Amino acid sequence: MRPHLRPAITTIGLLLALPFAPASATTPIFDAHLHYRPAVTETFGIADVARTLASNEVRSAIMMTPDPALMRRLQAGTDTRLVPFLEVSQRLGRKMDWMHVEDLGDRIATMLDTSEVRWQGLGEFHIMADDRFAPGFEQLLDLAVERDLTIMIHGDPAVIDHAYATHPEVRILWAHAGSYAYPPLVRDYLERHPRMNMDLSMRNPRINPGGNIDDDWFELLLEHADRFMIGVDTFTAHRWKQYTRLKDETRAWLQQLPDDVARAIAFENGERLFPAR
Template identity: 85%
Template sequence: MQHPVRRSLLALVLALPFAAASAEPRIFDAHLHYRPAVAEHFGISDVARTLASNEVRGAIVMSPEDNLIRRLKAGTDTRIVPFLEVSQRLGKKMDWMHVEDLGERIARMLDDSEVKWHGLGEFHILADDRFGPGLEQLLDLAVARDLTIMIHGDPAVIDHAYATHPEVRILWAHAGSYAYPPLVQDYLERHPRMNMDLSMRNPRINPEGQIDDDWFELFLTHPDRFMIGVDTFTATRWAQYTRLKDETRAWLAQLPEDVARAIAFENGERLFPAQ
Protein backbone atom coordinates (compact mmCIF):
# COMPACT_ATOMS: atom_id res chain seq x y z
CA MET A 1 0.00 0.00 0.00
CA GLN A 2 1.20 3.49 -0.74
CA HIS A 3 2.47 5.69 2.05
CA PRO A 4 -0.55 7.78 3.17
CA VAL A 5 1.11 11.12 2.43
CA ARG A 6 2.22 10.07 -1.03
CA ARG A 7 -1.22 8.58 -1.70
CA SER A 8 -2.99 11.75 -0.56
CA LEU A 9 -0.84 13.97 -2.76
CA LEU A 10 -1.37 11.70 -5.75
CA ALA A 11 -5.11 11.65 -5.20
CA LEU A 12 -5.20 15.43 -4.97
CA VAL A 13 -3.30 15.85 -8.22
CA LEU A 14 -5.36 13.24 -10.07
CA ALA A 15 -8.62 14.65 -8.78
CA LEU A 16 -7.95 18.20 -9.96
CA PRO A 17 -9.60 17.73 -13.39
CA PHE A 18 -12.74 16.37 -11.71
CA ALA A 19 -12.88 19.27 -9.31
CA ALA A 20 -11.96 21.92 -11.84
CA ALA A 21 -14.24 20.75 -14.63
CA SER A 22 -17.30 22.01 -12.80
CA ALA A 23 -18.04 23.41 -9.38
CA GLU A 24 -20.85 20.86 -9.22
CA PRO A 25 -20.17 17.72 -11.33
CA ARG A 26 -23.35 15.78 -11.99
CA ILE A 27 -24.32 12.93 -9.72
CA PHE A 28 -26.62 9.94 -9.65
CA ASP A 29 -28.15 9.48 -6.20
CA ALA A 30 -28.83 5.80 -5.53
CA HIS A 31 -30.72 6.14 -2.25
CA LEU A 32 -33.64 8.55 -1.99
CA HIS A 33 -36.97 8.03 -0.23
CA TYR A 34 -40.10 10.06 -0.87
CA ARG A 35 -43.10 9.14 1.25
CA PRO A 36 -46.49 10.78 1.82
CA ALA A 37 -45.60 11.97 5.33
CA VAL A 38 -42.47 13.64 3.98
CA ALA A 39 -44.30 15.16 1.00
CA GLU A 40 -46.54 17.06 3.41
CA HIS A 41 -43.52 19.05 4.59
CA PHE A 42 -41.17 18.90 1.59
CA GLY A 43 -43.17 19.26 -1.61
CA ILE A 44 -42.47 18.31 -5.20
CA SER A 45 -41.16 21.78 -6.01
CA ASP A 46 -38.79 21.56 -3.03
CA VAL A 47 -37.47 18.21 -4.25
CA ALA A 48 -37.07 19.50 -7.81
CA ARG A 49 -35.20 22.60 -6.66
CA THR A 50 -32.96 20.58 -4.35
CA LEU A 51 -32.02 18.01 -6.98
CA ALA A 52 -31.44 20.61 -9.70
CA SER A 53 -29.27 22.84 -7.53
CA ASN A 54 -27.09 19.85 -6.65
CA GLU A 55 -26.73 18.63 -10.25
CA VAL A 56 -28.56 15.37 -9.54
CA ARG A 57 -29.24 14.14 -13.07
CA GLY A 58 -30.62 10.74 -12.05
CA ALA A 59 -31.83 9.12 -8.84
CA ILE A 60 -33.31 5.97 -7.40
CA VAL A 61 -36.42 7.11 -5.56
CA MET A 62 -38.14 4.65 -3.24
CA SER A 63 -41.80 5.36 -2.64
CA PRO A 64 -44.91 3.43 -1.65
CA GLU A 65 -47.16 5.62 -3.78
CA ASP A 66 -47.62 5.66 -7.55
CA ASN A 67 -48.94 9.19 -7.39
CA LEU A 68 -45.80 10.57 -5.74
CA ILE A 69 -43.60 9.01 -8.41
CA ARG A 70 -45.80 10.34 -11.22
CA ARG A 71 -45.73 13.82 -9.71
CA LEU A 72 -41.96 13.68 -9.27
CA LYS A 73 -41.46 12.62 -12.87
CA ALA A 74 -43.67 15.47 -14.05
CA GLY A 75 -42.26 18.06 -11.67
CA THR A 76 -38.50 17.63 -11.93
CA ASP A 77 -35.88 17.44 -14.66
CA THR A 78 -34.02 14.71 -12.76
CA ARG A 79 -34.46 11.25 -14.26
CA ILE A 80 -36.34 9.22 -11.66
CA VAL A 81 -35.63 5.47 -11.29
CA PRO A 82 -38.60 4.27 -9.20
CA PHE A 83 -38.34 1.51 -6.59
CA LEU A 84 -41.56 0.25 -4.99
CA GLU A 85 -41.22 0.60 -1.23
CA VAL A 86 -43.66 -1.91 0.18
CA SER A 87 -42.49 -3.28 3.52
CA GLN A 88 -44.26 -0.67 5.65
CA ARG A 89 -47.48 -1.20 3.66
CA LEU A 90 -47.34 -4.87 4.67
CA GLY A 91 -46.81 -4.25 8.39
CA LYS A 92 -43.81 -3.26 10.45
CA LYS A 93 -40.68 -2.76 8.39
CA MET A 94 -38.86 -5.60 10.16
CA ASP A 95 -41.70 -8.15 9.78
CA TRP A 96 -42.24 -8.22 6.02
CA MET A 97 -40.34 -11.48 5.49
CA HIS A 98 -42.95 -13.35 7.55
CA VAL A 99 -45.87 -12.34 5.31
CA GLU A 100 -46.93 -15.65 3.78
CA ASP A 101 -48.35 -14.23 0.53
CA LEU A 102 -45.76 -11.48 0.11
CA GLY A 103 -44.88 -12.37 -3.48
CA GLU A 104 -48.50 -12.36 -4.61
CA ARG A 105 -49.24 -9.08 -2.87
CA ILE A 106 -46.26 -7.30 -4.38
CA ALA A 107 -47.04 -8.75 -7.82
CA ARG A 108 -50.54 -7.28 -7.59
CA MET A 109 -49.11 -3.90 -6.59
CA LEU A 110 -46.83 -3.97 -9.62
CA ASP A 111 -49.60 -5.08 -11.97
CA ASP A 112 -52.05 -2.47 -10.71
CA SER A 113 -49.55 0.39 -10.97
CA GLU A 114 -49.21 2.85 -13.83
CA VAL A 115 -45.54 3.34 -12.91
CA LYS A 116 -42.80 1.25 -14.50
CA TRP A 117 -40.92 0.15 -11.40
CA HIS A 118 -37.23 -0.71 -11.77
CA GLY A 119 -36.73 -2.18 -8.33
CA LEU A 120 -38.10 -3.09 -4.93
CA GLY A 121 -37.03 -1.84 -1.54
CA GLU A 122 -35.56 -0.78 0.70
CA PHE A 123 -36.01 -3.99 2.72
CA HIS A 124 -34.61 -4.20 6.25
CA ILE A 125 -33.72 -7.72 7.36
CA LEU A 126 -31.55 -9.31 10.04
CA ALA A 127 -29.57 -12.52 9.63
CA ASP A 128 -31.98 -14.58 11.76
CA ASP A 129 -34.87 -13.70 9.43
CA ARG A 130 -33.23 -14.79 6.18
CA PHE A 131 -35.20 -18.05 6.05
CA GLY A 132 -38.56 -16.28 6.24
CA PRO A 133 -40.88 -17.30 3.40
CA GLY A 134 -41.29 -13.72 2.26
CA LEU A 135 -37.64 -13.35 1.32
CA GLU A 136 -37.77 -16.37 -0.99
CA GLN A 137 -40.90 -15.02 -2.65
CA LEU A 138 -39.32 -11.58 -3.01
CA LEU A 139 -36.25 -13.05 -4.68
CA ASP A 140 -38.41 -15.17 -6.99
CA LEU A 141 -40.38 -12.11 -8.04
CA ALA A 142 -37.30 -9.96 -8.59
CA VAL A 143 -35.71 -12.56 -10.85
CA ALA A 144 -38.93 -13.22 -12.78
CA ARG A 145 -39.55 -9.51 -13.41
CA ASP A 146 -35.93 -8.40 -13.80
CA LEU A 147 -36.06 -6.04 -10.81
CA THR A 148 -33.26 -4.92 -8.53
CA ILE A 149 -33.75 -5.36 -4.78
CA MET A 150 -32.33 -2.90 -2.29
CA ILE A 151 -31.42 -4.81 0.87
CA HIS A 152 -30.59 -3.15 4.17
CA GLY A 153 -29.35 -6.24 5.92
CA ASP A 154 -26.69 -8.47 7.38
CA PRO A 155 -24.02 -10.27 5.33
CA ALA A 156 -25.67 -13.64 5.95
CA VAL A 157 -28.78 -12.36 4.15
CA ILE A 158 -26.73 -11.55 1.05
CA ASP A 159 -25.06 -14.97 1.11
CA HIS A 160 -28.40 -16.71 1.47
CA ALA A 161 -29.95 -14.72 -1.36
CA TYR A 162 -27.18 -15.64 -3.78
CA ALA A 163 -27.08 -19.25 -2.64
CA THR A 164 -30.72 -19.65 -3.67
CA HIS A 165 -30.98 -17.05 -6.47
CA PRO A 166 -27.54 -16.52 -8.06
CA GLU A 167 -29.02 -14.41 -10.86
CA VAL A 168 -30.71 -11.81 -8.64
CA ARG A 169 -29.49 -8.20 -8.69
CA ILE A 170 -29.03 -6.72 -5.23
CA LEU A 171 -28.15 -3.17 -4.26
CA TRP A 172 -26.73 -3.48 -0.74
CA ALA A 173 -27.70 -0.33 1.14
CA HIS A 174 -25.02 1.58 3.05
CA ALA A 175 -22.30 -0.87 1.86
CA GLY A 176 -23.83 -3.39 4.24
CA SER A 177 -24.55 -3.55 7.94
CA TYR A 178 -20.85 -3.83 8.77
CA ALA A 179 -19.19 -1.42 6.37
CA TYR A 180 -15.55 -2.32 6.94
CA PRO A 181 -13.39 -2.33 3.81
CA PRO A 182 -12.04 -5.91 4.17
CA LEU A 183 -15.57 -7.29 4.55
CA VAL A 184 -16.90 -5.08 1.75
CA GLN A 185 -14.17 -6.27 -0.60
CA ASP A 186 -14.83 -9.90 0.31
CA TYR A 187 -18.51 -9.56 -0.56
CA LEU A 188 -17.88 -7.70 -3.80
CA GLU A 189 -15.65 -10.56 -4.89
CA ARG A 190 -18.10 -13.24 -3.72
CA HIS A 191 -21.12 -11.80 -5.48
CA PRO A 192 -20.43 -10.12 -8.85
CA ARG A 193 -24.10 -9.24 -9.42
CA MET A 194 -24.27 -7.18 -6.23
CA ASN A 195 -23.52 -3.45 -6.05
CA MET A 196 -23.41 -1.08 -3.10
CA ASP A 197 -24.66 2.36 -2.26
CA LEU A 198 -22.58 4.42 0.15
CA SER A 199 -25.29 6.46 1.84
CA MET A 200 -24.75 7.18 5.54
CA ARG A 201 -21.06 6.20 5.28
CA ASN A 202 -19.34 9.59 4.85
CA PRO A 203 -17.94 9.60 8.43
CA ARG A 204 -16.29 6.23 7.89
CA ILE A 205 -14.99 7.01 4.41
CA ASN A 206 -13.72 10.51 5.11
CA PRO A 207 -12.94 10.91 8.81
CA GLU A 208 -11.79 14.43 9.68
CA GLY A 209 -11.75 15.37 6.00
CA GLN A 210 -9.10 12.86 4.92
CA ILE A 211 -10.24 9.83 2.95
CA ASP A 212 -9.47 6.59 4.77
CA ASP A 213 -6.61 4.63 3.18
CA ASP A 214 -8.51 1.34 3.08
CA TRP A 215 -11.57 2.91 1.47
CA PHE A 216 -9.34 4.70 -1.02
CA GLU A 217 -7.71 1.43 -2.08
CA LEU A 218 -11.08 -0.32 -2.20
CA PHE A 219 -12.52 2.31 -4.55
CA LEU A 220 -9.52 1.99 -6.83
CA THR A 221 -9.87 -1.80 -6.85
CA HIS A 222 -13.64 -1.84 -7.50
CA PRO A 223 -14.56 1.53 -9.04
CA ASP A 224 -17.50 0.01 -10.94
CA ARG A 225 -19.38 -1.40 -7.94
CA PHE A 226 -20.25 1.66 -5.83
CA MET A 227 -22.81 4.47 -6.02
CA ILE A 228 -23.40 7.44 -3.76
CA GLY A 229 -26.61 8.34 -1.95
CA VAL A 230 -27.99 10.70 0.66
CA ASP A 231 -30.85 8.56 2.10
CA THR A 232 -33.70 11.03 2.52
CA PHE A 233 -35.74 9.00 4.98
CA THR A 234 -37.15 12.13 6.67
CA ALA A 235 -38.08 15.66 5.63
CA THR A 236 -35.12 16.85 7.70
CA ARG A 237 -32.75 14.80 5.55
CA TRP A 238 -34.26 16.41 2.45
CA ALA A 239 -33.74 19.85 3.98
CA GLN A 240 -30.11 18.95 4.74
CA TYR A 241 -29.51 17.46 1.28
CA THR A 242 -26.96 20.01 0.07
CA ARG A 243 -24.80 19.71 3.18
CA LEU A 244 -24.89 15.91 3.09
CA LYS A 245 -24.10 15.89 -0.62
CA ASP A 246 -21.18 18.26 -0.06
CA GLU A 247 -19.79 15.85 2.53
CA THR A 248 -19.83 13.17 -0.16
CA ARG A 249 -18.23 15.44 -2.75
CA ALA A 250 -15.41 16.13 -0.27
CA TRP A 251 -14.12 12.57 -0.50
CA LEU A 252 -14.97 12.13 -4.17
CA ALA A 253 -12.62 15.05 -4.88
CA GLN A 254 -9.78 13.08 -3.29
CA LEU A 255 -10.11 10.20 -5.76
CA PRO A 256 -8.62 9.92 -9.25
CA GLU A 257 -10.88 11.58 -11.79
CA ASP A 258 -12.09 8.40 -13.49
CA VAL A 259 -12.86 6.68 -10.19
CA ALA A 260 -14.70 9.72 -8.82
CA ARG A 261 -16.72 10.02 -12.01
CA ALA A 262 -17.66 6.33 -11.95
CA ILE A 263 -18.90 6.44 -8.36
CA ALA A 264 -20.55 9.85 -8.66
CA PHE A 265 -22.74 9.08 -11.67
CA GLU A 266 -21.44 6.66 -14.30
CA ASN A 267 -22.20 3.47 -12.39
CA GLY A 268 -25.78 4.54 -11.71
CA GLU A 269 -26.35 5.53 -15.32
CA ARG A 270 -24.89 2.22 -16.53
CA LEU A 271 -26.81 0.02 -14.10
CA PHE A 272 -30.07 1.93 -14.54
CA PRO A 273 -30.00 3.29 -18.12
CA ALA A 274 -32.64 5.59 -19.48
CA GLN A 275 -35.43 3.68 -21.24
Protein backbone atom coordinates in the same frame (compact mmCIF):
# COMPACT_ATOMS: atom_id res chain seq x y z
CA MET B 1 -0.55 8.78 3.17
CA ARG B 2 -2.08 11.69 1.28
CA PRO B 3 -4.49 10.73 -1.54
CA HIS B 4 -2.42 12.15 -4.39
CA LEU B 5 0.61 10.09 -3.30
CA ARG B 6 -1.17 6.74 -3.17
CA PRO B 7 -0.83 4.24 -5.99
CA ALA B 8 -3.97 4.18 -8.10
CA ILE B 9 -5.47 0.76 -8.67
CA THR B 10 -7.68 0.10 -11.68
CA THR B 11 -10.99 -1.66 -11.40
CA ILE B 12 -9.41 -4.91 -12.56
CA GLY B 13 -6.81 -4.72 -9.87
CA LEU B 14 -3.77 -3.81 -11.99
CA LEU B 15 -1.33 -1.37 -10.47
CA LEU B 16 -1.46 1.31 -13.13
CA ALA B 17 -0.70 4.95 -12.51
CA LEU B 18 -3.78 7.15 -12.87
CA PRO B 19 -3.48 10.94 -12.86
CA PHE B 20 -4.98 12.60 -9.84
CA ALA B 21 -7.34 15.39 -10.72
CA PRO B 22 -10.03 16.57 -8.32
CA ALA B 23 -13.61 15.98 -9.41
CA SER B 24 -15.41 19.23 -10.11
CA ALA B 25 -17.91 20.52 -7.60
CA THR B 26 -20.37 20.52 -10.50
CA THR B 27 -19.81 16.87 -11.48
CA PRO B 28 -23.26 15.35 -12.09
CA ILE B 29 -24.68 13.00 -9.49
CA PHE B 30 -26.62 9.78 -9.63
CA ASP B 31 -28.13 9.52 -6.16
CA ALA B 32 -28.75 5.83 -5.45
CA HIS B 33 -30.72 6.23 -2.23
CA LEU B 34 -33.66 8.63 -2.10
CA HIS B 35 -36.97 8.13 -0.28
CA TYR B 36 -40.07 10.27 -0.71
CA ARG B 37 -43.08 9.28 1.36
CA PRO B 38 -46.55 10.80 1.59
CA ALA B 39 -45.98 12.21 5.10
CA VAL B 40 -42.99 14.22 3.85
CA THR B 41 -45.07 16.10 1.27
CA GLU B 42 -46.61 18.19 4.07
CA THR B 43 -43.31 19.88 4.93
CA PHE B 44 -41.18 19.29 1.83
CA GLY B 45 -43.17 19.44 -1.36
CA ILE B 46 -42.41 18.17 -4.84
CA ALA B 47 -41.28 21.63 -5.92
CA ASP B 48 -38.79 21.54 -3.03
CA VAL B 49 -37.54 18.13 -4.19
CA ALA B 50 -37.12 19.37 -7.76
CA ARG B 51 -35.27 22.52 -6.67
CA THR B 52 -33.00 20.57 -4.30
CA LEU B 53 -32.01 17.98 -6.88
CA ALA B 54 -31.43 20.55 -9.63
CA SER B 55 -29.31 22.83 -7.44
CA ASN B 56 -27.10 19.88 -6.48
CA GLU B 57 -26.54 18.65 -10.06
CA VAL B 58 -28.49 15.43 -9.46
CA ARG B 59 -29.00 14.23 -13.02
CA SER B 60 -30.51 10.83 -12.14
CA ALA B 61 -31.61 9.11 -8.94
CA ILE B 62 -33.22 6.02 -7.48
CA MET B 63 -36.43 7.23 -5.88
CA MET B 64 -38.22 4.94 -3.43
CA THR B 65 -41.86 5.55 -2.60
CA PRO B 66 -44.82 3.39 -1.56
CA ASP B 67 -47.31 5.45 -3.58
CA PRO B 68 -47.52 5.07 -7.38
CA ALA B 69 -49.50 8.31 -7.73
CA LEU B 70 -46.81 10.16 -5.79
CA MET B 71 -44.13 8.69 -8.04
CA ARG B 72 -45.96 9.93 -11.12
CA ARG B 73 -46.20 13.40 -9.58
CA LEU B 74 -42.48 13.32 -8.83
CA GLN B 75 -41.62 12.27 -12.37
CA ALA B 76 -43.79 15.04 -13.78
CA GLY B 77 -42.52 17.66 -11.36
CA THR B 78 -38.74 17.36 -11.66
CA ASP B 79 -36.19 17.44 -14.47
CA THR B 80 -34.08 14.80 -12.68
CA ARG B 81 -34.50 11.35 -14.26
CA LEU B 82 -36.00 9.15 -11.55
CA VAL B 83 -35.50 5.37 -11.36
CA PRO B 84 -38.66 4.17 -9.55
CA PHE B 85 -38.35 1.64 -6.72
CA LEU B 86 -41.54 0.41 -5.07
CA GLU B 87 -41.15 0.72 -1.32
CA VAL B 88 -43.58 -1.86 0.00
CA SER B 89 -42.35 -3.27 3.31
CA GLN B 90 -44.21 -0.79 5.51
CA ARG B 91 -47.38 -1.17 3.42
CA LEU B 92 -47.38 -4.93 4.06
CA GLY B 93 -46.34 -4.93 7.70
CA ARG B 94 -43.75 -3.11 9.75
CA LYS B 95 -40.24 -2.29 8.69
CA MET B 96 -38.71 -5.36 10.32
CA ASP B 97 -41.45 -8.00 9.88
CA TRP B 98 -42.48 -7.73 6.22
CA MET B 99 -40.84 -11.07 5.39
CA HIS B 100 -43.42 -12.90 7.51
CA VAL B 101 -46.46 -11.52 5.66
CA GLU B 102 -48.52 -14.30 4.09
CA ASP B 103 -48.44 -14.49 0.26
CA LEU B 104 -46.00 -11.59 0.14
CA GLY B 105 -44.82 -12.37 -3.40
CA ASP B 106 -48.36 -12.40 -4.78
CA ARG B 107 -49.20 -9.18 -3.00
CA ILE B 108 -46.19 -7.36 -4.42
CA ALA B 109 -46.87 -8.80 -7.89
CA THR B 110 -50.39 -7.37 -7.72
CA MET B 111 -49.03 -3.97 -6.75
CA LEU B 112 -46.69 -4.06 -9.74
CA ASP B 113 -49.38 -5.25 -12.16
CA THR B 114 -51.94 -2.64 -11.15
CA SER B 115 -49.57 0.33 -11.23
CA GLU B 116 -49.00 2.64 -14.19
CA VAL B 117 -45.44 3.25 -12.99
CA ARG B 118 -42.75 1.22 -14.69
CA TRP B 119 -40.97 0.09 -11.52
CA GLN B 120 -37.30 -0.86 -11.91
CA GLY B 121 -36.67 -2.05 -8.37
CA LEU B 122 -38.04 -2.94 -4.96
CA GLY B 123 -36.98 -1.68 -1.58
CA GLU B 124 -35.45 -0.65 0.64
CA PHE B 125 -35.95 -3.88 2.60
CA HIS B 126 -34.56 -4.14 6.13
CA ILE B 127 -33.72 -7.74 7.01
CA MET B 128 -31.37 -9.19 9.57
CA ALA B 129 -29.64 -12.58 9.54
CA ASP B 130 -32.23 -14.40 11.67
CA ASP B 131 -34.95 -13.72 9.07
CA ARG B 132 -33.06 -14.77 5.96
CA PHE B 133 -34.90 -18.11 5.69
CA ALA B 134 -38.37 -16.54 5.93
CA PRO B 135 -40.71 -17.62 3.10
CA GLY B 136 -41.47 -14.00 2.27
CA PHE B 137 -37.84 -13.29 1.51
CA GLU B 138 -37.70 -16.30 -0.84
CA GLN B 139 -40.83 -15.02 -2.59
CA LEU B 140 -39.30 -11.57 -2.94
CA LEU B 141 -36.17 -13.03 -4.53
CA ASP B 142 -38.29 -15.16 -6.89
CA LEU B 143 -40.25 -12.10 -7.98
CA ALA B 144 -37.15 -9.97 -8.51
CA VAL B 145 -35.60 -12.58 -10.78
CA GLU B 146 -38.85 -13.19 -12.71
CA ARG B 147 -39.50 -9.47 -13.25
CA ASP B 148 -35.85 -8.42 -13.75
CA LEU B 149 -35.98 -6.04 -10.80
CA THR B 150 -33.18 -4.85 -8.54
CA ILE B 151 -33.69 -5.28 -4.79
CA MET B 152 -32.25 -2.78 -2.34
CA ILE B 153 -31.38 -4.64 0.86
CA HIS B 154 -30.47 -3.07 4.18
CA GLY B 155 -29.19 -6.13 5.97
CA ASP B 156 -26.53 -8.42 7.32
CA PRO B 157 -23.85 -10.23 5.28
CA ALA B 158 -25.58 -13.57 5.94
CA VAL B 159 -28.67 -12.24 4.15
CA ILE B 160 -26.63 -11.46 1.03
CA ASP B 161 -24.96 -14.88 1.09
CA HIS B 162 -28.30 -16.65 1.42
CA ALA B 163 -29.84 -14.62 -1.41
CA TYR B 164 -27.06 -15.57 -3.83
CA ALA B 165 -26.95 -19.20 -2.68
CA THR B 166 -30.60 -19.61 -3.66
CA HIS B 167 -30.94 -16.99 -6.46
CA PRO B 168 -27.56 -16.46 -8.13
CA GLU B 169 -29.14 -14.32 -10.88
CA VAL B 170 -30.67 -11.73 -8.57
CA ARG B 171 -29.44 -8.13 -8.70
CA ILE B 172 -28.93 -6.62 -5.26
CA LEU B 173 -28.05 -3.07 -4.29
CA TRP B 174 -26.65 -3.37 -0.78
CA ALA B 175 -27.61 -0.22 1.10
CA HIS B 176 -24.90 1.65 3.02
CA ALA B 177 -22.23 -0.87 1.86
CA GLY B 178 -23.79 -3.34 4.28
CA SER B 179 -24.42 -3.48 8.00
CA TYR B 180 -20.68 -3.73 8.77
CA ALA B 181 -19.03 -1.34 6.34
CA TYR B 182 -15.39 -2.23 6.94
CA PRO B 183 -13.20 -2.28 3.82
CA PRO B 184 -11.92 -5.89 4.18
CA LEU B 185 -15.45 -7.23 4.55
CA VAL B 186 -16.81 -5.01 1.76
CA ARG B 187 -14.03 -6.17 -0.58
CA ASP B 188 -14.73 -9.81 0.28
CA TYR B 189 -18.41 -9.46 -0.59
CA LEU B 190 -17.81 -7.59 -3.82
CA GLU B 191 -15.53 -10.41 -4.92
CA ARG B 192 -17.96 -13.14 -3.80
CA HIS B 193 -21.01 -11.70 -5.51
CA PRO B 194 -20.35 -10.04 -8.89
CA ARG B 195 -24.05 -9.18 -9.47
CA MET B 196 -24.19 -7.07 -6.32
CA ASN B 197 -23.44 -3.34 -6.13
CA MET B 198 -23.29 -1.00 -3.15
CA ASP B 199 -24.52 2.44 -2.27
CA LEU B 200 -22.44 4.48 0.16
CA SER B 201 -25.17 6.53 1.79
CA MET B 202 -24.64 7.23 5.51
CA ARG B 203 -20.94 6.29 5.23
CA ASN B 204 -19.26 9.69 4.86
CA PRO B 205 -17.85 9.65 8.44
CA ARG B 206 -16.19 6.27 7.87
CA ILE B 207 -14.84 7.11 4.42
CA ASN B 208 -13.63 10.62 5.16
CA PRO B 209 -12.88 10.99 8.89
CA GLY B 210 -11.56 14.42 9.76
CA GLY B 211 -11.70 15.50 6.11
CA ASN B 212 -8.99 13.10 4.89
CA ILE B 213 -10.12 10.02 3.04
CA ASP B 214 -9.31 6.82 4.91
CA ASP B 215 -6.42 4.88 3.33
CA ASP B 216 -8.27 1.56 3.25
CA TRP B 217 -11.37 3.10 1.73
CA PHE B 218 -9.26 4.94 -0.83
CA GLU B 219 -7.68 1.70 -2.05
CA LEU B 220 -11.01 -0.13 -2.04
CA LEU B 221 -12.77 2.57 -4.05
CA LEU B 222 -10.03 2.53 -6.67
CA GLU B 223 -9.92 -1.26 -6.77
CA HIS B 224 -13.70 -1.61 -7.29
CA ALA B 225 -14.58 1.75 -8.78
CA ASP B 226 -17.26 0.17 -10.97
CA ARG B 227 -19.28 -1.26 -8.06
CA PHE B 228 -20.08 1.76 -5.87
CA MET B 229 -22.66 4.55 -6.01
CA ILE B 230 -23.33 7.48 -3.73
CA GLY B 231 -26.56 8.44 -1.98
CA VAL B 232 -27.96 10.73 0.69
CA ASP B 233 -30.80 8.56 2.09
CA THR B 234 -33.66 11.04 2.51
CA PHE B 235 -35.67 8.94 4.94
CA THR B 236 -37.13 12.00 6.70
CA ALA B 237 -38.08 15.55 5.78
CA HIS B 238 -35.11 16.72 7.85
CA ARG B 239 -32.74 14.74 5.62
CA TRP B 240 -34.28 16.39 2.55
CA LYS B 241 -33.76 19.81 4.13
CA GLN B 242 -30.12 18.89 4.87
CA TYR B 243 -29.53 17.49 1.38
CA THR B 244 -27.00 20.07 0.20
CA ARG B 245 -24.84 19.75 3.31
CA LEU B 246 -24.89 15.94 3.13
CA LYS B 247 -24.10 15.98 -0.57
CA ASP B 248 -21.20 18.37 0.02
CA GLU B 249 -19.80 15.94 2.62
CA THR B 250 -19.84 13.27 -0.08
CA ARG B 251 -18.22 15.53 -2.66
CA ALA B 252 -15.45 16.25 -0.12
CA TRP B 253 -14.12 12.69 -0.43
CA LEU B 254 -14.97 12.28 -4.11
CA GLN B 255 -12.66 15.22 -4.79
CA GLN B 256 -9.78 13.30 -3.21
CA LEU B 257 -10.08 10.47 -5.76
CA PRO B 258 -8.67 10.36 -9.28
CA ASP B 259 -11.12 12.08 -11.58
CA ASP B 260 -12.15 8.98 -13.54
CA VAL B 261 -12.86 7.05 -10.33
CA ALA B 262 -14.79 9.97 -8.84
CA ARG B 263 -16.93 10.28 -11.97
CA ALA B 264 -17.64 6.56 -12.00
CA ILE B 265 -18.85 6.58 -8.40
CA ALA B 266 -20.62 9.94 -8.63
CA PHE B 267 -22.83 9.13 -11.62
CA GLU B 268 -21.45 6.84 -14.33
CA ASN B 269 -22.06 3.56 -12.49
CA GLY B 270 -25.65 4.46 -11.67
CA GLU B 271 -26.45 5.53 -15.20
CA ARG B 272 -24.85 2.36 -16.59
CA LEU B 273 -26.70 0.05 -14.20
CA PHE B 274 -30.01 1.92 -14.54
CA PRO B 275 -30.09 3.32 -18.06
CA ALA B 276 -32.93 5.49 -19.33
CA ARG B 277 -35.94 3.51 -20.56
